[in-house]
Amino acid sequence: MTAVVDSAKRHTLQALLSLPSGIVRRLAGRPVEIEGNILDPEMQLVLTLRKIEGAAIEERPIPGGRRALVDAAKAVGGDLPIGAVTDLDIDGPGGPLRLRFYTPRNLAAVSPALFFIHGGGFIYGDLESHDAMCRFLAERAGVRVVAVNYRLAPESPFPAAVDDVEAAYSFVTANATGLGIDPDRIAVGGDSAGGNLAAVLAQRATRAQVGAPPVFQLLIYPAVDFAVKRPSRTTFATGFFLNKRFTDLTEASYPPAGVDLTDPLLSPIYGDLTGLPPTYVVTAGFDPLRDEGDDYAEKLRQAGVAVQHVREPGLIHSFANMVGVGRSGPEAMGRAAAALRRAVSTP
Template sequence: MALLPQLLGAVRGTTARTLMKLPRPVIARLAGAPVVINGRTLDPEMQLLLRLQQLEGPAVETLAIRRGRKQIVAGSKVVGGSPPIGAVTDRTIDGPGGPLALRFYTPRGLTGPAPALLFFHGGGWIYGDLESHDAMCRFLAEEAQVRVVAVDYRLAPEAPFPAGFDDSWAAWKWVTSHAQGLGIDVDRLAVGGDSAGGNLAAIVAQQAVREGGPAPAFQLLIYPATDFLNTSESRMTYAEGFFLSKAFMDLAEENYLLGNEDKSEARLSPLHQDVAGVAPAYVVTAGFDPLIDEGKAYADKLRDAGVQVEYVCEEGLIHSFANMVSLGRSAPRAMRRAAAALQRGLS
């Protein structure tokens, strides 16, 4: 009986991958009546995936955090697979709270000092690790032909704010000071991440400017969380039914914060800071995502401050599409666009 959950998960994973290979019209019929909100139509692949998710059982926000973490990793393996890569190596550095794990991805054929991305995973500062975002990092490394360094920063509630930022900043300082030995061209080093990781990447980019450098050459911000004041309309419009829920966001905040923080402060809400002089950015949001408004607002703020920014809304997609690099057509296509932007930004 102990193997039953794993067996059921494998069956559902196989089903999802098989269904997403069907012709587009068939997927649309299986997905059901079109979902249209604010003039946007939910992509049939996303709609079908959400229907399959309803069969998965309890939502992650209803589970104990440790169990939820395992479910997130398992789900990421289903939708991400294991894209081919030249080499993957792990190492540990001294972090602010003890050993800090990093994972290095080298694409096939890449040698010598090369552009690189320091990557911070998503998961609401309570979920996610090197495994949950392994496929995404592999994909970005190969598609953009850059080295990727993933950071396994500490998670709440075991290590609440500001531990996540402290580890992220320590990783930035370590990588920049060891770039030559890592085969990284420090003048072509970007920061990036998805969701909570996009939050950390944006904050690191700002902090680097405040401290006088070295600063990133580029930012890859994938549906970033930028505003802990939670003022955007989209957080309510897409609060339920599109994978990232209000219930999960509330759970994440309750565990990440101790309750006495200034939510507008520099290590929490990049949207409320001075962004003059930060690195050029590619900001991508999903059309059916509670975070769409604050992602766009951050892109607008960068542009208004004279920062070169490319903003793209993947109109029909949902939060976490960046993990779906091996599932269907729509999400991988969006991630190829993001990887191309990263490659251009570091060329």
């Protein structure tokens, strides 16, 4: 029955967001404008529909919230075509660690790869919640995508996620050729909490502390600072999917009591950014994490890193999951995939 309901949600969303833009605008309601940015009508309509679905993810017991996140992601992600998807369990610091390999259609025997880390506030998210995003990036960028199912808080707080990600990345880089991956063309990336972990990983790998240096970073509305709350945290505290209650839960669950919140393994904005690979940072105009992502892009630039920073002005946090419905999410993620493709197209 659940599968039937999920399918119905997906088809309803697809039907609504496939309507002419003028009709979507009318269905979404009066335009929302903040700081000169107008909320994309597709995002506005998704937020309206979300309100009638019941309790938000962060308002449920964590196990139920995790299931709800997967259901919501499947509703907006769709069932995108892919050449092949295979899982592999490796030995991790806390036990078996699952990796998922996405191979796009018509790919060479040896290809570039994106090592991808999912978001979810370090509490939610898994291989299923970000399956559509990984499929989209693999096919659009023409790369293998390797996703990792790291341990989550509060059961496994910081630095468990960092340890798992590093173990998985080390395995992939050490076994790249046997996995059909060009060892000289491996990028790292992630969204939200995954963007945090990708940024940490890139810093560590660049310093030869783990694996091999990546050739590119793809950071999608990354959470990079636990120590300082910037204005966008207040401006978009409620009403735009990611809210204060969610971020408060993250801050109470992931960092242990007494930990230094400026530790670069926790808040990568305080790390050594020199020598990092070219980076694509995308932030959303209606996102509590917007300002810290913007600041991270600027700090990378000041450190001499080649940065392409794109702010998608009308979008919300989680637009990267919306690759199976509407136009706005797929178009924004298409730009990110194109940047990834260009970055790894030549050794």
